[in-house]
Amino acid sequence: MGLKANEVGEIGIIRRIAQILGSKYLGDDCAVLDNGVDYLVVTTDMLHRTTDFPREMSGEDIGWMSVAVSLSDVAAMGARPTGVVAAMGIPGETEMSFIEGIARGMRDCARAYGTEVVGGDTDQHAELTIVTTALGRVDKDKVKLRSGAKVGDLLCVTGYLGTPAAAYKVLIEGREAPEEDKKVLIDGFFRPKPRIEEGVRLSKYPEVTAMMDVSDGLGKSIFELSSSSHVGFLVDADRLPVREEAKKLAKDRGELLDMAICFGGEFELLFTMSPTGLDKVKDVEYTVIGRVVPEGLTLDDSGARRPITCRGYEHLRKKRDTMH
Amino acid sequence: MGLKANEVGEIGIIRRIAQILGSKYLGDDCAVLDNGVDYLVVTTDMLHRTTDFPREMSGEDIGWMSVAVSLSDVAAMGARPTGVVAAMGIPGETEMSFIEGIARGMRDCARAYGTEVVGGDTDQHAELTIVTTALGRVDKDKVKLRSGAKVGDLLCVTGYLGTPAAAYKVLIEGREAPEEDKKVLIDGFFRPKPRIEEGVRLSKYPEVTAMMDVSDGLGKSIFELSSSSHVGFLVDADRLPVREEAKKLAKDRGELLDMAICFGGEFELLFTMSPTGLDKVKDVEYTVIGRVVPEGLTLDDSGARRPITCRGYEHLRKKRDTMH
Structure with a gap:
């Protein structure tokens, strides 16, 4: 039997996936795509109930944080957000009021930073799982990467x-x-x-x-x-x-x-x-x-x-x- | 106690979320964002091992299908894909060779349709969960929506x-x-x-x-x-x-x-x-x-x-x- 995921660890898994998917997969907070006049940046983040949301969080908190984590990656590129999509895996026994709270938190966070949740997907899942993907745009001569630090800075x-x-x-x-x-x-x-x-x-x-x-x-x-x-x-x-x-x-x-x-x-x-x-x-x-x-x-x-x-x-x- | 998710059903949940998030959330296979000279389209899809991937599927099959499901939404808008990001929730006991198969299947599907997996996220999860988000571009006068069908067509x-x-x-x-x-x-x-x-x-x-x-x-x-x-x-x-x-x-x-x-x-x-x-x-x-x-x-x-x-x-x- 070969190695298992928990024997390799997250960094090892990501490195191996990046070797297969190519160099663009790794590097910055967002992937950078040529959009003609400017760059389009895109980031995706997966959050789970047991590992990312302490049980004291309200639905609104969870929705806010889910959008904030992706918008933060857009901010890190020097970009302005242009849209967010959110996929939600929801346990069947979740209260609708809690789900509505998540949606309100998402909406409020997106609006607070000048953007909107423009689409999504929902599915049944044993554990609450939220994946947000944020898009942004930045002028080509203004994008900030992780690779430019110089000795003396x-x-x-x-x-x-x-x-x-x-x-x-x-x-x-x-x-x-x-x-x-x-x-x-x-x-x-x-x-x-x-x-x-x-x-x-x-x-x-x-x-x-x-x-x-x-x-x-x-x-x-x-x-x-x-x-x-x-x-x-x-x-x-x-x-x-x-x-x-x-x-x-x-x-x-x-x-x-x-x-x-x-x-x-x-x-x-x-x-x-x-x-x-x-x-x-x-x-x-x-x-x-x-x-x-x-x-x-x-x-x-x-x-x-x-x-x-x-x-x-x-x-x-x-x-x-x-x-x- | 209020209503629970499994009492409301997926369509009911999506309708309620759309009421909160606004009209853009619902409608077409992709959300449509103004991108200046053209439209940017974006779609996100969540797939799970138990509900979406029969156990006979190989890692390569799962990776291929995960990217294909989002690219199909881009195709439905008349758009050409410009990038895919993929978030993966991976059970700790998953064989690395299986994970590598998923990455190869994703890569092969993206390349077969002229695009790339440009970024992603990985996380531990009890059940294999893959969320792909695909981007595409289409001329403003060529985008196809669900709303244009006319009697006699x-x-x-x-x-x-x-x-x-x-x-x-x-x-x-x-x-x-x-x-x-x-x-x-x-x-x-x-x-x-x-x-x-x-x-x-x-x-x-x-x-x-x-x-x-x-x-x-x-x-x-x-x-x-x-x-x-x-x-x-x-x-x-x-x-x-x-x-x-x-x-x-x-x-x-x-x-x-x-x-x-x-x-x-x-x-x-x-x-x-x-x-x-x-x-x-x-x-x-x-x-x-x-x-x-x-x-x-x-x-x-x-x-x-x-x-x-x-x-x-x-x-x-x-x-x-x-x-x-």
């Missing part, structure tokens, strides 16, 4: 890191926190905000050399950037932007850094930028968290340097065990 | 009807047939051929007034055309094109008509055409099977008329019971 991120990790500790581990803090953290986890406007603005600057989203965690994201751009990263622990509510929740500095680097689930944009961009990029809020170096993925924690080893969770090996 | 179909139904009887019911016949029928079922070239050719003719594919069966398809175009259909039973191998397999005329009208699973194009098209459309093989009438879905069986009641299987209510 700054590493930057929008918004905050570690919010879903903190929310997870509240929800799943029962970690204590003030009610207001819990609300902020859980809302950040359940209602992620894809950075469409930020992505479109950043796309205008040639100083922005590479971009992706951090939905699989900062650690895995810089690993992907380093693979695509053939560079390394030096991340400054002191600069990682973490919400006060999440900072207060962390037991110690080790856990705080783990939350910010290894968990994922937030849809911020991670990008590299020539230092000359510092004086130019004024219309997007971001934090410089490190810089591009020739090799290695290294965390500088107040002078102590150590390798960044977390690569985000791999669904097929571990993800099933992490959520419930 | 001819009803036409490419290729044959009833092949998957006959293959199903061989595979699942153990119906006896010569080995050569079995091979033809099963190949027709497992390796459907989306009618891309035929769709593109038909799109050039203004005489072709409405088009869709018959993947859910002829009965359901004319129901959909009648709803969109506000017309009825009179179908001539003697004209239904059925392969000799399938005809020989049918126990009696009733079963033969049921196979041709009610089963589905084949990816032929169903279209309506002004009678003036008969002398013009010479570059596509098709059969005239009836005509557009003011109302009603009626089968004329050698002069005996009866209503066509089958609407194809509804996944959430019945499909699970029909395949295994």
Whole structure:
């Protein structure tokens, strides 16, 4: 008998599929198709009840997140979304009110970012399964890929890191926190905000050399950037932007850094930028968290340097065990 | 407690979702997006191991069918495919050689119709689940919708009807047939051929007034055309094109008509055409099977008329019971 999927793991499976399907299959947050005057970008994401939606999520939360995860990939290319389609596998015993909630959440998220759910498919399935596919368009000279990072560039991120990790500790581990803090953290986890406007603005600057989203965690994201751009990263622990509510929740500095680097689930944009961009990029809020170096993925924690080893969770090996 | 999904049924669920998501959600085989110089069409289809892939299918067959089902929707719009993305939920105990077979089948089907699988997502799932999304482009003045059928038009179909139904009887019911016949029928079922070239050719003719594919069966398809175009259909039973191998397999005329009208699973194009098209459309093989009438879905069986009641299987209510 040959190898099985769970012995190979998600990354191994994707590599093997990419070998068969060709080079376009791998690489960026979206596939890029020539559309004549501009590029069409397209991304597809599969989410499941047991692995992606904590049971505390409402139908509306699930619908919102399902669309947000794909829109975030469109944002990562510097593109503006032009449409979303959604396939839903629904268990027969699901309440109709819950399904309607999912549809409302999808609609609200799409509209909040200037687009629409234009089509879909439904089918019976033992486990709630949602696959969203988002389309976007971007000028050919503005598209941002993962492959453009250059040694000497700054590493930057929008918004905050570690919010879903903190929310997870509240929800799943029962970690204590003030009610207001819990609300902020859980809302950040359940209602992620894809950075469409930020992505479109950043796309205008040639100083922005590479971009992706951090939905699989900062650690895995810089690993992907380093693979695509053939560079390394030096991340400054002191600069990682973490919400006060999440900072207060962390037991110690080790856990705080783990939350910010290894968990994922937030849809911020991670990008590299020539230092000359510092004086130019004024219309997007971001934090410089490190810089591009020739090799290695290294965390500088107040002078102590150590390798960044977390690569985000791999669904097929571990993800099933992490959520419930 | 409110209504549950299996009490409402697939059509009811889709209607409710469409009410929430807006009018674009329903209607044609693909959603149609303005792409400047032309239209972009997009379709998404969810398939599952237990309901859509008989266990006799190889990985290659499954991959081929998964891409073919979406390309058929692109063909139905008169569009040429420009890319496919595929999300796969894979059980952990799946053999890697089987997964590789799926990828090869996807690649081969996409290439056979001039396109590529350009991206995807993989995830762990209890049941093999594949969601393909296909994109295509079509000139604005050539797109074919379901809504253009006019009283007096001819009803036409490419290729044959009833092949998957006959293959199903061989595979699942153990119906006896010569080995050569079995091979033809099963190949027709497992390796459907989306009618891309035929769709593109038909799109050039203004005489072709409405088009869709018959993947859910002829009965359901004319129901959909009648709803969109506000017309009825009179179908001539003697004209239904059925392969000799399938005809020989049918126990009696009733079963033969049921196979041709009610089963589905084949990816032929169903279209309506002004009678003036008969002398013009010479570059596509098709059969005239009836005509557009003011109302009603009626089968004329050698002069005996009866209503066509089958609407194809509804996944959430019945499909699970029909395949295994």
